[in-house]
Amino acid sequence: MYLKGNFQDRGSAIRALRELQAGGFPAAALDVFSDEPLELPRGVLDRRSHMSLTVVTGAVTLCLLTIGFVYFTQYNYPLTTGGMPIFSFWATGVIFYELTMLGGIVTTLACFLWESGLLRRNRRIPVPVVAPGIISIRVHCREDQSDEAGGCLDRAGASDVGRMGELS
Amino acid sequence: MAAAPEIIPYSQVRHDLWRPLSGASRRYLAIVSLLSAITLWGLFCWGYQLYEGIGVAGIRRPVFWGFYIVNFVFWIGISHAGTLISAILRLTEAQWRKPVTRAAEAITVFALMIGGMFPIIHLGRAWIFYWLIPYPNSRLLWPNFRSPLLWDLTAISTYLTGSTIYLFLPLIPDVAQLAEHATGLRRKLYRFLSLGWTGSDREWHALERAMKLMAAMILAVAVSVHTVVAWDFSMAIAPMWHSTIFGPYFVVGAIFSGIAALLLVMSIIRKTMHFEKYLTPHHFDNLAKLLLLMSLLWLYFSFAENLTVWYGNEPKEMNVFGVRTRGTFSIYFWTMVFCNFVVPFVLLGVKRLRTIRTSTIAAIAVLIGMWLERYIIVVPTLAVTRLPAVSGGYSPTWVEISITIATFAVMALLYLLFSKLFPIVSVWEFEPHPAPED
Amino acid sequence: MNEPTKAESQTGHRWGMAIDLDRCTGCEACVVACHAENNLPISDPESAAKGRAFHWIRVDRYYEGEFPDIRVKYMPVLCQQCDEAPCEPVCPVYATYKNAEGLNVQVYNRCVGTRYCANNCPYSVRFFNWFDPKWPEPLHLQHNPDVSIRMSGVMEKCTFCTQRIQRVEREAKEEKRPVADGEIQPACVQSCPAEAMVFGDLNDRESNVSRLAESGRATRLLEDLGTRPKVFYLQKAE
Numbered sequence A: 001m002y003l004k005g006n007f008q009d010r011g012s013a014i015r016a017l018r019e020l021q022a023g024g025f026p027a028a029a030l031d032v033f034s035d036e037p038l039e040l041p042r043g044v045l046d047r048r049s050h051m052s053l054t055v056v057t058g059a060v061t062l063c064l065l066t067i068g069f070v071y072f073t074q075y076n077y078p079l080t081t082g083g084m085p086i087f088s089f090w091a092t093g094v095i096f097y098e099l100t101m102l103g104g105i106v107t108t109l110a111c112f113l114w115e116s117g118l119l120r121r122n123r124r125i126p127v128p129v130v131a132p133g134i135i136s137i138r139v140h141c142r143e144d145q146s147d148e149a150g151g152c153l154d155r156a157g158a159s160d161v162g163r164m165g166e167l168s
Numbered sequence B: 001m002a003a004a005p006e007i008i009p010y011s012q013v014r015h016d017l018w019r020p021l022s023g024a025s026r027r028y029l030a031i032v033s034l035l036s037a038i039t040l041w042g043l044f045c046w047g048y049q050l051y052e053g054i055g056v057a058g059i060r061r062p063v064f065w066g067f068y069i070v071n072f073v074f075w076i077g078i079s080h081a082g083t084l085i086s087a088i089l090r091l092t093e094a095q096w097r098k099p100v101t102r103a104a105e106a107i108t109v110f111a112l113m114i115g116g117m118f119p120i121i122h123l124g125r126a127w128i129f130y131w132l133i134p135y136p137n138s139r140l141l142w143p144n145f146r147s148p149l150l151w152d153l154t155a156i157s158t159y160l161t162g163s164t165i166y167l168f169l170p171l172i173p174d175v176a177q178l179a180e181h182a183t184g185l186r187r188k189l190y191r192f193l194s195l196g197w198t199g200s201d202r203e204w205h206a207l208e209r210a211m212k213l214m215a216a217m218i219l220a221v222a223v224s225v226h227t228v229v230a231w232d233f234s235m236a237i238a239p240m241w242h243s244t245i246f247g248p249y250f251v252v253g254a255i256f257s258g259i260a261a262l263l264l265v266m267s268i269i270r271k272t273m274h275f276e277k278y279l280t281p282h283h284f285d286n287l288a289k290l291l292l293l294m295s296l297l298w299l300y301f302s303f304a305e306n307l308t309v310w311y312g313n314e315p316k317e318m319n320v321f322g323v324r325t326r327g328t329f330s331i332y333f334w335t336m337v338f339c340n341f342v343v344p345f346v347l348l349g350v351k352r353l354r355t356i357r358t359s360t361i362a363a364i365a366v367l368i369g370m371w372l373e374r375y376i377i378v379v380p381t382l383a384v385t386r387l388p389a390v391s392g393g394y395s396p397t398w399v400e401i402s403i404t405i406a407t408f409a410v411m412a413l414l415y416l417l418f419s420k421l422f423p424i425v426s427v428w429e430f431e432p433h434p435a436p437e438d
Numbered sequence C: 001m002n003e004p005t006k007a008e009s010q011t012g013h014r015w016g017m018a019i020d021l022d023r024c025t026g027c028e029a030c031v032v033a034c035h036a037e038n039n040l041p042i043s044d045p046e047s048a049a050k051g052r053a054f055h056w057i058r059v060d061r062y063y064e065g066e067f068p069d070i071r072v073k074y075m076p077v078l079c080q081q082c083d084e085a086p087c088e089p090v091c092p093v094y095a096t097y098k099n100a101e102g103l104n105v106q107v108y109n110r111c112v113g114t115r116y117c118a119n120n121c122p123y124s125v126r127f128f129n130w131f132d133p134k135w136p137e138p139l140h141l142q143h144n145p146d147v148s149i150r151m152s153g154v155m156e157k158c159t160f161c162t163q164r165i166q167r168v169e170r171e172a173k174e175e176k177r178p179v180a181d182g183e184i185q186p187a188c189v190q191s192c193p194a195e196a197m198v199f200g201d202l203n204d205r206e207s208n209v210s211r212l213a214e215s216g217r218a219t220r221l222l223e224d225l226g227t228r229p230k231v232f233y234l235q236k237a238e
Helices: A011-024 A049-077 A093-115 A143-155 B010-021 B025-052 B067-078 B080-091 B097-119 B128-134 B148-168 B171-181 B186-193 B201-234 B246-273 B280-310 B315-325 B330-349 B356-383 B398-421 C029-037 C045-047 C116-120 C161-172 C187-191 C207-212
Strands: A002-007 A030-033 A136-141 A157-165 C015-020 C057-064 C071-077 C096-098 C104-107 C197-201 C231-234
Touching: A002 A011, A002 A143, A011 A030, A011 A136, A011 A143, A030 B201, A049 A093, A049 B201, A049 C057, A093 B148, A093 B201, A136 A143, A143 A157, B010 B171, B010 B398, B025 B398, B067 B080, B067 B097, B067 B201, B067 B246, B067 B330, B067 B356, B067 B398, B080 B097, B080 B148, B080 B201, B080 B246, B097 B148, B097 B246, B097 B280, B097 B398, B128 B148, B148 B171, B148 B201, B171 B186, B171 B201, B246 B280, B246 B356, B246 B398, B280 B315, B280 B330, B280 B356, B315 B330, B315 B356, B330 B356, B330 C207, C015 C187, C015 C207, C029 C187, C187 C197, C197 C207, C207 C231
Parallel strands: C015 C231
Antiparallel strands: A002 A136, A002 A157, A030 A136, C015 C197, C057 C071, C096 C104
16 A cells, blocks of 8 residues: 655655665655655665666667668678778768767666656556645555554654555 | 845746746737748748759859858757757756756757758758668668768757757656646647656656766767768868868857857847746856857967968968958958957956846847858858869858748747747756755 | 779779860860760850859960960860869768779769769869759750750769760770770860860870870879879970
């Protein structure tokens, strides 16, 4: 089941998160909803990200693919260059650079869509409605843990603590 | 940092920044109609050119490239507005950029779309422009990747893709908010574009990380894009084109004209949408200082290029140099220097004179000056050929002038439509972040 | 001076031209012949004033000295068929390239009309079709059937009368004999009354053009640009 609590300011939300995590709720079960990005301090709800590495990999991949594409197509197509070399690395180098960057850009978009969970969001999981300025914390817990979770939220100063049912 | 902005309650922020999205005043509709009419006229002119042949433009032998290429370089230059504000200022974490980023990125995307049309408009057989794209075909033909024009194609496509993504990503949170308050078709559009954004911390983290990476990559791409456009000229052996300085010179010029365009657009937005509280004199002051800095940088590059040509005294280059500074093109050259350096230096360098109004005047002067600079680069070199028996002037025809004016109308039109659909000052970025407790 | 590049040394021929400036009288018969042979669009004074005239070969006049000691030099300038042509690398669609016989060919069907090649040509020998060509009657009946008519938006230039080269090579192949020196004459070479122009195979060291090219009087136009043109101008060394 899902429990939610609303907070008016960042400080109390952070307190609640610390308490919840100390109470044994894993970061994967906690979600914080707000209408602007919260910069949470280290140790509170750290989420690992592989974006940088993936983006570099994507960029390098497209670079190599482009070099391969240019090289092999220039040799396989019946080009008449009249003495100019068939494949000229420096003369076509700009294209490799641009497509490397394009690889990075497209990979960033893909990574963003994946890591944010936007496109694979389970529509059945309820999302708290966030009014401007309000921070909402949602805890995914078992029935028997709901009191403990509710207690953490209350102690941190939540208003509007309540359970949320699954959407059909 | 400068004085903190006035603290505005959040609901007021939303209300103000969303106000332009609802309803359309009579003035708005009139302007949109006028701009649409001009755009249609431009399209008609292009259609006429396609039908009759490109000879209806003023280009001729030996000035084979004219207004269209000038416009191409100019608009790609304008597109660097977003680069500077979004990318460089994001990387340097300058907080004052926040209300300005979306407007800048919108300029970038639209300017790229317009600029990217010109290589097609200037083609002799524009309907087969797609032969520059490497696609498998039954004739076993392949484009020449060696050609700077192919580099243009890749660079501009990459930059356009990147900029569109860069404009879209920070739009998602705003669009998600708008979706909750909109009705009908707009609600459907916003829902679709918001991709199901809920505002969870996972999403915010992913967004911030993506924006940081994108900023660095967009910067790298933008520098390369205008360098590649500059290399269209550098790679040729025409006198005063074959210059090694062109790459950086054009990038500096692009950022320069981009800031000017941004300043002008900001001024107009501030006035027409009554955003006086959001686009404060502080913002304009910073933009004006950046404009002044770029003016000096532009002057440095221009001076370096002209001095080396003049001192080297190579005959063919001196022909072009003479025509630029003392001959038929001298009026444009010196107007360019006046608009690009004297006006910004005086209006923006003297603190007492640096106001929003004078910054806008300086920005307009810079836009005119930079357009003239592109003209000065493209036409005189072609007009004065190596073999003295061939030479010629260039005068644009009504077709070229119409299409040029139409592109400005298209830009304004796209911008007006964009600002009616999406908040031009991004709402979620506007609130300054509270300092992290660490 | 005229070493072939790797691509050419495999084929038989390498076409070049020698033009004797001391013989040229500036009569421009070559220009007229070229117009007739290659279906050039009409260039009238209006189009010339607008810079739209077509002259695949043109005669440049250079004046030296002051009146009454004026000397004029006439220089027919045509496509130099450069070995290192600056027009070739910049075409985005490979519409211009050097073929196996050293000719810089322009493929009309492939040209998209970016006009970069024309900007890069230091000799300004490239011409662009700004409109579809029209010939006033009855000149439309005078076309050479061996030469295609270029449409609007396509670049064109001197081809060393490639249609004549191909015809002679075909005949020679059918007759199983080599092409004789002087057998191929482009229209300009054929029509010159002063016999100032010589066309031939630069790979054949015995041909007229090779001998003239290696004579002490041979120079090339804008040689310092490194374009390695194959048109040699002969003039008395001052």
